[in-house]
Amino acid sequence: xxxxxxxxxxxxxxxxxxxxxxxxxxxxxxxxxxxxxxxxxxxxxxxxxxxxxxxxxxxxxxxxxxxxxxxxxxxxxxxxxxxxxxxxxxxxxxxxxxxxxxxxxxxxxxxxxxxxxxxxxxxxxxxxxxxxxxxxxxxxxxxxxxxxxxxxxxxxxxxxxxxxxxxxxxxxxxxxxxxxxxxxxxxxxxx
Numbered sequence: 001x002x003x004x005x006x007x008x009x010x011x012x013x014x015x016x017x018x019x020x021x022x023x024x025x026x027x028x029x030x031x032x033x034x035x036x037x038x039x040x041x042x043x044x045x046x047x048x049x050x051x052x053x054x055x056x057x058x059x060x061x062x063x064x065x066x067x068x069x070x071x072x073x074x075x076x077x078x079x080x081x082x083x084x085x086x087x088x089x090x091x092x093x094x095x096x097x098x099x100x101x102x103x104x105x106x107x108x109x110x111x112x113x114x115x116x117x118x119x120x121x122x123x124x125x126x127x128x129x130x131x132x133x134x135x136x137x138x139x140x141x142x143x144x145x146x147x148x149x150x151x152x153x154x155x156x157x158x159x160x161x162x163x164x165x166x167x168x169x170x171x172x173x174x175x176x177x178x179x180x181x182x183x184x185x186x187x188x189x190x191x
Contacts, residue, residue, distance in 0.1 A: 036088040039129040047082045047170065047187050055169055062143045062172040063183050077174065077181045083131050084187040092126060094162050096155070102126040114147035115139045115176070131184040133177065140174035 048056060063077055085093070092098050106127055107120040116138045121127050132138075138146055141161055147153045161171045165188040173184040 036086075037092060037126070037129055038086045039083045039089060039131075041131075042082050042084050042187070044080055044082055044185075047084075047185060050189060051170075059170055059172065059185070063185075064143070077183045079177075079180065079182045080185060081131050081182065082170075082185040082187055083129070084189060085130070086190045089126075089129060090165055090188050093130075093165070096158060098126065099158065110148040111137065114145060114149055116146065116148040130173075130186055132175070135178070136182075137176040138173065139176055139181070140172075142172055 048059075051059065063080065102125060103118075105122060105125060106118055109117045109119075111117055118127065118132055118136050118138065119134045121132060121134050138148075140146060141157050142164065144157065144160075146157060164171050165186065168188060170188070171186045173186065175182050175184060
């Protein structure tokens with residue numbers, strides 16, 4: 001083998017190692033088939049059966065909307081929807097690349113208040129499986145206001161939510177749907 005061949009093989013191996021490292025850092029496209037992704041709509045009572053008193057307290061705190069500047073009393077969450085997801089769906093949610101791809105498959109528009117309006121959601125997609133509907137506006141996750149104008153803030157929110165799901169705790173996504181606040185609760189305990 002000539003020096004040129006050795007150098008070429010070395011460069012090829014270096015490129016492969018960099019590609020694998022980038023895949024781990026930024027997430028590779030998921031190989032989980034969509035048919036394996038399952039979610040089931042359940043009641044709040046069914047969710048609370050498996051929660052510890054501490055988890056119930058955190059859940060109730062996250063279900064209370066943060067006060068909006070200029071309002072004398074906080075907004076009221078009128079509706080709570082709970083979706084129990086299975087492990088393959090949680091793994092797909094954990095993949096940042098998959099989440100970004102799902103948002104790109106639907107249409108979305110950042111709003112002035114930092115929320116994100118989502119529309120053109122396809123039936124059966126990841127967004128649909130966690131309860132999002134056309135024209136929903138993502139406002140808060142786990143009691144923290146979202147800021148879709150900051151990529152760093154979104155990555156932090158995604159990481160924090162993923163850590164909660166992986167520890168078995170529900171995640172609360174507050175959305176605005178047709179002018180009313182709705183809480184989507186994602187329960188990672190599987191189906």
